[in-house]
Amino acid sequence: MIIVPENKIGDLMTRADSFAAVEKVFASMAKGSAYNFPVIREAIGHADALYGFKSGFDRSELVLGLKSGGFWPGNMEKGLTNHQSTVFLFDADTGKCKAVVGGNLLTALRTAAASAVSIKYLAPKGAKVLGMIGAGHQSAFQMRAAAEQRDFEKVIGWNVDPAMLSRLEETAAEIGLPFEAVDLDRLGAEADTIITITSSFDAILMDAQVTGGTHIACMGTDTKGKQEVDAALVGRATVFTDEVAQSISIGEAQHAVANGVLKEADIAQIGAVINGDHPGRTSDDELTLFDGTGVGLQDLAVADAVVKRAVEAGVAVEVDF
Ligand code: NAD
16 A cells, blocks of 8 residues: 655645646546545534545546545644545555545645636636635635636735735735735626635625626535525526536535526536537636536545656555555
8 A cells, every 4th residue: 555645745746737637537527437426524523623525436547535534623723734634545446445645735736726627618718817716725726726727917816804815915926927906896897717715605706796708716615505606696607517416515506506596407517518518618708607616536536646656756655554
């Protein structure tokens, strides 16, 4: 069995490899050759922790496994990240455990890769202004990955707590783009590509605020009750997702479907666009929306890629198991 510890992931995994792994597995999901198992998520009644696992099987790549982990709110005081996760990969022929891989950095990389895939296929070709809503841990990963998909000329951003906007400003500077903090009216009017990555339980961006041809990647809503954008905005958009079942239950589309402004049948898998089975964006002034709910197969795909990298680089720790 191979172990790739959390502290080795940063040296091994690139944004390009994460993007390629996520793009490929989204395509396999839409072809039906990869599927996710039902998600388990429980409050365990200890340490205020939410624990669960996401799992699946990619038959085309023979990648089988699960990501186990969750949220421990007291970790920060212990010098640890609140979100903790580990990926386990199993031999699809025998069921033997093949690898244990640190999942924290991989989660950020695979989530950023998902919105970047959506931008590649759905954002207006000539997109120039990237709008960021949210300035937490994931936001920097999101911005770096998005910036590789279009020739953006500037980044504009909003956060409920303006003190956190320095993260967006610093990340934009690292990429070499100017940054401006704006209100939501300006963000919705000026950005042609928008990423929402917050922990909000109420709509932040309203329908009337978004004008012109725009692509919105809603990445924060991954739980029942969370919400980042107005249900009417989702209802007006051409909606894509990683997995429809998650989109309507724990994703951004849950509210639009519950309100009756969007039908489940009108939500397309992003993989269908990748495979050429859905046209994706059909005009420059269309509003497209990607509901990135986060699926276990994304975690397995990047973990499998990192194991291959670790073996190639000769840094994989092998143990008899
Ligand atoms: P974080 O705690 O570092 O940052 C949270 C962000 O949300 C901050 O910008 C904060 O100001 C903002 N926020 C919090 N409450 C808000 C409210 N009521 N209204 C508006 N903004 C609010 O978290 P993070 O690690 O950056 O993750 C952000 C979100 O992304 C989380 O909700 C997390 O569950 C989700 N997430 C989704 C996926 C996926 O695959 N879709 C993967 C990882 C994380």
